[in-house]
Amino acid sequence: MLEEQKYYGFTNDEIFGSIMQNKRFCKAIIQAALPDVNVVSVESIDAQKELGTKSDKSSKSVRLDIAVKDQAGSFYDVEVQVNNNHDIGPRMRYYQSSMDRDTLDRGEPYTSLLRTYLIFLCAFDPFGRGKLRYSFHLYDDEDKDVKLENNAENIIINSKGSGSSDTDLLNLQKLMNDDKIEVTGVFKEIQTQIQEYNDDPKRRNLMRTAELRMKEETAVARKEGREEEQRNTVKVFKALKPDATVAEGLAWIKANTDVSLSDEEIKAILSENN
Structure with missing residues (x-):
């Protein structure tokens, strides 16, 4: 069938x-x-x-x-x-x-x-x-x-x-x-x-492609949104604990949050000049 x-x-x-x-x-x-x-x-x-x-x-x-x-x-x-x-x-x-x-x-x-x-x-x-x-x-x-x-x-x-x-x-x-x-x-x-x-088979192929493109764009937007939220989490820690070292900040964030950024990305944010 x-x-x-x-x-x-x-x-x-x-x-x-x-x-x-x-x-x-x-x-x-x-x-x-x-x-x-x-x-x-x-x-x-x-x-x-x-x-x-x-x-x-x-x-x-x-x-x-x-x-x-x-x-x-x-x-x-x-x-x-x-x-x-x-x-x-x-x-x-x-x-x-x-x-x-x-x-x-x-x-x-x-x-x-x-x-x-x-x-x-x-x-x-x-x-x-x-x-x-x-x-x-x-x-x-x-x-x-x-x-x-x-x-x-x-x-x-x-x-x-x-x-x-x-x-x-x-x-x-x-x-x-x-x-x-x-x-x-x-x-x-x-x-x-x-x-x-x-x-129309040709039209259907175009429509299928458009649908896949939209799904991909939505997935990318969601991923970018999650990453931005995670970067903001690191920035909030930095603002609340300005005297903490980069190593201390990295350890606290990895132990107490669900941030999935790489260690190097977290260190870079913690090292940024205000």
Whole structure:
């Protein structure tokens, strides 16, 4: 008996990029995430667009999943987040700042900044509130009627949430969860296109490669995160015991923590000048 082939859904990196290259599909997905915004006809779409400070090679760059501009000059970034790394706030802050730097040239006034929409399509609820859609703006802490008009909006779509009656948003949720869409329309067309991709052997190979790449990147990120935590543990010991020798510090850390850094790495951190 043949083993049933795995279904690669909307959140697969290769499928998501392919679907979002279609201007009509792309506009429908963005519009579903922004029901109160009139998304003007899509003008340009960049997949895996890399942003970063060109003059400073040491700065962390950002690769946007899908960067879109419409004919009104608004800038949209649509990101798929499959794994919850518990960093959604700082991550969105950095993506937003990178978008802003990319749209404003030296000497231009701040009023030239494009209106931006940062949309995260999440396979998890980062806040545990059960909402399908979270929308963020800047307000005065004491008077919510005072809004800081910075022309930026951050949106999170939680595929596990509920509480909306908007048909397009619910269809987007079904798309994210690989649930069958029954009603004829653009989202049904998208799902049909995804099935066609799954039925194409060459496409399946690309999707499998994209999935493996994502798993590898996630594993590397987790490893780097653990190593950074361990380095911080050594730095904390150094700060609390500034008079301890390197040998004493090494012995204490190995005996009392689960730090798995090599002896040479621990010694190097303990020997660093403050």
